[in-house]
Amino acid sequence: MKSxxxxxxxxxxxxxxxxxxxxxxxxxxxxxxxxxxxTYLDWLEDNNYLNQERFAKLFVRSxxxxxxxxxxxxxxxxxxLQVKDALIQKALEELKELPYDARLESLLIEKFNHVKDPNxxxxxxxxxxxxxxxxxxxxxxxxxxxxxx
Numbered sequence: 001m002k003s004x005x006x007x008x009x010x011x012x013x014x015x016x017x018x019x020x021x022x023x024x025x026x027x028x029x030x031x032x033x034x035x036x037x038x039t040y041l042d043w044l045e046d047n048n049y050l051n052q053e054r055f056a057k058l059f060v061r062s063x064x065x066x067x068x069x070x071x072x073x074x075x076x077x078x079x080x081l082q083v084k085d086a087l088i089q090k091a092l093e094e095l096k097e098l099p100y101d102a103r104l105e106s107l108l109i110e111k112f113n114h115v116k117d118p119n120x121x122x123x124x125x126x127x128x129x130x131x132x133x134x135x136x137x138x139x140x141x142x143x144x145x146x147x148x149x
Contacts, residue, residue, distance in 0.1 A: 005030055006043060013049035017058050021082040023050060056083050056091035064098055068107055071095060073135020104136050105144050112148045124148060 005027075012018065012026060020041060027037045044050035056078060063069040063077070071092060078088045111127045124145050131141045 005032065006040065009040060009044060010047070010049050013044060017055045018050060019055045019059075019081045019083055020050065020052060052083060052087055053090065056087045057094050060091045060094045061098070064095060064100070064103070068103055068134060070100075070104070070131070070134050070136030072137065073133075076135070101140070101144075104131060104140060105147075107131060107134065108141070108144050108148060120149075 008030070009023065009026065013023070023041060023044065024037060027040060028034075032040065041050065059078060059081075060074055063074050069077075074095075075088055075092065078091065079085075083091075108127050108131055111130050112123055115123045115126050117123045117126070127148065128141055128145055132138065
């Protein structure tokens with residue numbers, strides 16, 4: 001039974017990077033008791049199927065590159081997945097290597113040109129709200145909103 005569960009977990013982790021919380025949910029679906037879960041988690045970590053830091057860094061890069069999420073939304077989602085704050089901070093360092101400001105600027109320009117509203121202030125407000133929902137910082141959004149025409 002134990003080797004069968006380990007094999008399923010290994011496949012689950014090999015398919016896509018996972019965090020500890022996702023593995024715990026999976027273990028609960030296998031009816032593994034919480035006090036026995038540590039053994040499985042340790043085995044996954046020892047065999048390099050599970051690595052929280054690797055997961056967090058990949059999560060940051062992929063959500064920024066594929067969904068254009070900002071720092072706030074990425075941080076919120078990592079907290080929701082119960083990733084430790086220290087790892088979140090370390091993973092967010094990945095954004096320094098990516099064109100963060102340029103992505104925000106292009107998102108705002110694209111949204112501004114897409115919004116059909118004769119009132120320029122209303123257009124800028126919609127762009128601001130859009131960027132805020134994407135998780136970008138309010139002060140950074142304001143800086144680029146002022147440049148829109």
